[in-house]
Amino acid sequence: GESVGLHLPTLSVQEGDNSIINCAYSNSASDYFIWYKQESGKGPQFIIDIRSNMDKRQGQRVTVLLNKTVKHLSLQIAATQPGDSAVYFCAETPAGGTSYGKLTFGQGTILTVHP
């Protein structure tokens, strides 16, 4: 598959387990924090985002937690499935302005789900 880094953090889980992927961000002024998933040979795919004035947001099988005190973002995936195996990136948008799509991406975490 596509390799996006030589030394990415990795997380290996069993199918059915819950997964937690962590990210430290740098810009306290960012408006949105986002999680993307990138499968081998594909472009990043949006999973969920959270606005900076929120602490928690839930989606389908995913929950994003934002801790602004320690500049920490996490993605929780419930009942992880083999199809969740991918590289997961956190990203942040600029603070205001006219280009929210000017994302700053983290280095990524490789999630491997074993059947």
Place this chain on the structure above:
Amino acid sequence: DSGVTQTPKHLITATGQRVTLRCSPRSGDLSVYWYQQSLDQGLQFLIHYYNGEERAKGNILERFSAQQFPDLHSELNLSSLELGDSALYFCASSVTTGPTGELFFGEGSRLTVL
């Protein structure tokens, strides 16, 4: 399928050459973004166009340029290519300029410079 189309999928060329990467955004999306993904730099924002106008620039080299045409497709031109330009180049689109972090990415164009 994100609805964003990029061509070519793969491109091999020599140093010093010039290439053009093409992107068709999702139907109705006015914003087009270009990103570069390499092993050492990760995913990096290059440039954003909205309805034909440049809206934001990232760490895009002077040898690189882009434009968005009236039909909203975009092209990224890379010239005087160097070995270090070898990377995956992604185009993404969105309906508006914000506020949202949701972009729709194409499958990328893999550029190899020999």
